Amino acid sequence: MDNPMPLEERQLTGAGSGVPVIAPGHTFGSVTDKISAIVLTRRTPIGWYLGFMTAAALTGLLLVSLSYLVVEGIGIWGNNIPVAWAFDITNFVWWIGIGHAGTLISAILLLLRQTWRTSINRFAEAMTLCAVACAGIFPLFHTGRPWLAYWLLPYPNTMGIWPQFRSPLVWDVFAVSTYATVSLLFWFVGLVPDLATLRDRSQSRTGRIIYGALALGWRGSAMHWHRYETAYLLLAGIATPLVVSVHTVVSFDFAVAIVPGWHTTIFPPYFVAGAIYSGFAMVLTLSIPIRAIYGLQDFITLRHLENMAKVMLVTGLIVAYGYTVEAFIAWYGGNAYEGFMIWNRITGPYAPAYWALLLCNVIIPQILWFKSVRTNVIVLFVLSLVVNVGMWLERFIIIVTSLHRDFLPSSWGMYQPTFWDWSTYLGTIGLFLMLLFLFVRFLPLISIFEMRTLLPEAKGEQ
Amino acid sequence: MHSPDVYGLMAEFADPNELVAAAHRAHHEGYRRMDAYSPLPIEELHEAIGFHNTRLPLIVLIGGIVGGLAGYLLQWWASAVAYPLNVGGKPFHSWPAFIPVTFECTILGAALSAVFGMLALNGLPQPYHPVFNVPRFTLASRSGFFLCIEARDGKFDLSRTRAFLETLGATEVTTVAD
Numbered sequence: 312m313d314n315p316m317p318l319e320e321r322q323l324t325g326a327g328s329g330v331p332v333i334a335p336g337h338t339f340g341s342v343t344d345k346i347s348a349i350v351l352t353r354r355t356p357i358g359w360y361l362g363f364m365t366a367a368a369l370t371g372l373l374l375v376s377l378s379y380l381v382v383e384g385i386g387i388w389g390n391n392i393p394v395a396w397a398f399d400i401t402n403f404v405w406w407i408g409i410g411h412a413g414t415l416i417s418a419i420l421l422l423l424r425q426t427w428r429t430s431i432n433r434f435a436e437a438m439t440l441c442a443v444a445c446a447g448i449f450p451l452f453h454t455g456r457p458w459l460a461y462w463l464l465p466y467p468n469t470m471g472i473w474p475q476f477r478s479p480l481v482w483d484v485f486a487v488s489t490y491a492t493v494s495l496l497f498w499f500v501g502l503v504p505d506l507a508t509l510r511d512r513s514q515s516r517t518g519r520i521i522y523g524a525l526a527l528g529w530r531g532s533a534m535h536w537h538r539y540e541t542a543y544l545l546l547a548g549i550a551t552p553l554v555v556s557v558h559t560v561v562s563f564d565f566a567v568a569i570v571p572g573w574h575t576t577i578f579p580p581y582f583v584a585g586a587i588y589s590g591f592a593m594v595l596t597l598s599i600p601i602r603a604i605y606g607l608q609d610f611i612t613l614r615h616l617e618n619m620a621k622v623m624l625v626t627g628l629i630v631a632y633g634y635t636v637e638a639f640i641a642w643y644g645g646n647a648y649e650g651f652m653i654w655n656r657i658t659g660p661y662a663p664a665y666w667a668l669l670l671c672n673v674i675i676p677q678i679l680w681f682k683s684v685r686t687n688v689i690v691l692f693v694l695s696l697v698v699n700v701g702m703w704l705e706r707f708i709i710i711v712t713s714l715h716r717d718f719l720p721s722s723w724g725m726y727q728p729t730f731w732d733w734s735t736y737l738g739t740i741g742l743f744l745m746l747l748f749l750f751v752r753f754l755p756l757i758s759i760f761e762m763r764t765l766l767p768e769a770k771g772e773q
Numbered sequence: 774m775h776s777p778d779v780y781g782l783m784a785e786f787a788d789p790n791e792l793v794a795a796a797h798r799a800h801h802e803g804y805r806r807m808d809a810y811s812p813l814p815i816e817e818l819h820e821a822i823g824f825h826n827t828r829l830p831l832i833v834l835i836g837g838i839v840g841g842l843a844g845y846l847l848q849w850w851a852s853a854v855a856y857p858l859n860v861g862g863k864p865f866h867s868w869p870a871f872i873p874v875t876f877e878c879t880i881l882g883a884a885l886s887a888v889f890g891m892l893a894l895n896g897l898p899q900p901y902h903p904v905f906n907v908p909r910f911t912l913a914s915r916s917g918f919f920l921c922i923e924a925r926d927g928k929f930d931l932s933r934t935r936a937f938l939e940t941l942g943a944t945e946v947t948t949v950a951d
Contacts, residue, residue, distance in 0.1 A: 533811065534822075537819035538895055769813060
């Protein structure tokens with residue numbers, strides 16, 4: 312850092328936006344106590360129990376759905392030729408996309424020195440991990456024989472065969488598993504100093520043992536901090552190209568195929584922007600209730616919500632550009648199948664979903680141009696739900712409408728989701744929320760040590 | 774020089790600036806075997822105690838290169854040597870198709886070496902360390918700032934070092950049992 316002071320001061324006083332990233336009057340001790348108390352001393356709110364139980368019930372539905380699938384086969388889903396990919400891959404892409412905001416906030420905003428990211432990065436990273444876990448379930452169970460999923464990995468075997476490395480689906484295995492591993496490492500490394508805080512502040516023996524083991528004996532040594540910060544910065548630098556590559560590779564799953572509606576070069580950037588769009592929507596969906604329930608308005612301020620709304624506005628416009636180019640090229644390219652594909656999206660049997668997608672992702676989010684909307688917590692919460700739905704519809708439209716009209720009319724078909732399609736999808740939402748409820752209860756949901764660095768005390772101004 | 778059951782002397786300071794100033798003075802005084810402890814990373818502190826560079830970036834670079842090479846060689850060997858399969862007339866060694874996996878393996882190698890390299894250089898996990906014997910050291914993860922001069926330092930002398938630390942403005946100086 313050459314000259315961080317003016318920047319820090321501007322952010323702390325909130326000059327330029329009117330709202331600070333951390334409320335005035337906090338000290339090292341008060342920040343530590345307030346965040347660690349959520350885990351260690353405060354009574355767990357009744358809302359936590361209700362939410363956790365609801366999420367656990369939905370997770371139970373997921374277990375039933377997956378067990379039935381293993382017994383009966385993937386025929387219980389509505390997928391059939393020509394629509395061999397449907398809810399499963401839609402949900403996979405949706406979940407992976409949601410995860411991207413976590414890495415963007417923790418890595419890219421760190422490199423860009425956006426210190427406002429500090430109070431939301433831990434939470435967003437946890438969201439990434441939970442989302443990737445939910446995403447992984449879909450391709451795994453879509454194989455139909457999940458116990459043979461290790462066949463996807465390259466390992467010497469008695470069958471004498473190897474994965475087909477020219478296939479985007481194999482690239483995807485590497486991209487998603489690397490993404491899951493690096494996200495986990497990044498999250499855990501960020502947690503280590505805070506786990507030491509919990510170890511030192513826990514009143515119970517069990518707490519001291521568990522947090523102590525996880526803190527790896529962290530003692531805040533200056534030499535350790537130096538290597539730690541070096542490692543953290545390097546990880547951020549590594550995670551930045553990774554997060555861009557993951558959704559690029561996911562888009563290759565489609566773009567490398569010759570299916571009209573998939574075979575287009577706009578897919579990688581448009582998928583990455585869409586991922587960030589949906590991810591920020593999900594961060595808002597989760598952080599708005601959490602800051603209200605745990606009284607964290609001092610740390611997750613309106614400034615954060617407004618900045619996230621701005622990121623959504625920008626990425627939403629990039630996504631809108633993607634839809635426009637898709638339609639334009641379908642017309643301008645003069646390919647009959649491509650032209651039919653887009654016309655079928657607009658007027659065909661799935662047209663209501665297409666128009667709902669445009670409404671949710673392009674038209675309604677334009678209200679974000681108004682500052683009064685960006686600082687209205689309730690409107691932002693509702694809007695974030697709308698964008699979540701819109702981004703799910705986008706993947707559904709891309710996958711199902713492109714597949715259901717094959718090149719020959721004799722191969723045309725329709726896809727209707729079954730009960731088990733819906734129950735598996737709802738079940739993963741339950742799993743996602745259940746894991747997040749556990750995270751909020753047992754780990755500090757805001758990075759305590761990074762919050763300390765934002766205080767005026769850290770700069771020697773008492 | 775020192776009794777075997779003393780690890781060192783630990784001085785507590787009120788804020789980060791005092792800790793950095795104290796570390797500078799101690800280093801200037803000729804003390805070399807010391808460490809500072811703080812609840813947040815402090816930019817200039819590692820230099821104040823005389824610790825300059827870490828080999829970590831080199832380890833990460835090597836990890837990334839090894840990961841990338843391993844990923845590429847795996848694909849080449851599997852696709853061109855062990856299991857050559859004609860896909861649409863493409864060459865067996867179709868390198869452009871191998872780029873995405875090579876890239877991901879580079880990232881994986883670099884990330885694993887960044888995390889495990891950092892932990893290894895820091896000597897973590899380390900469940901026991903003498904500094905934890907100081908009761909007030911639990912504040913090192915909340916709001917306390919500590920400087921510990923270790924007994925294995927050549928200049929260390931229990932009474933003189935204690936007197937020196939007290940001149941630095943320490944709020945409290947404690948003997949750390951080993």
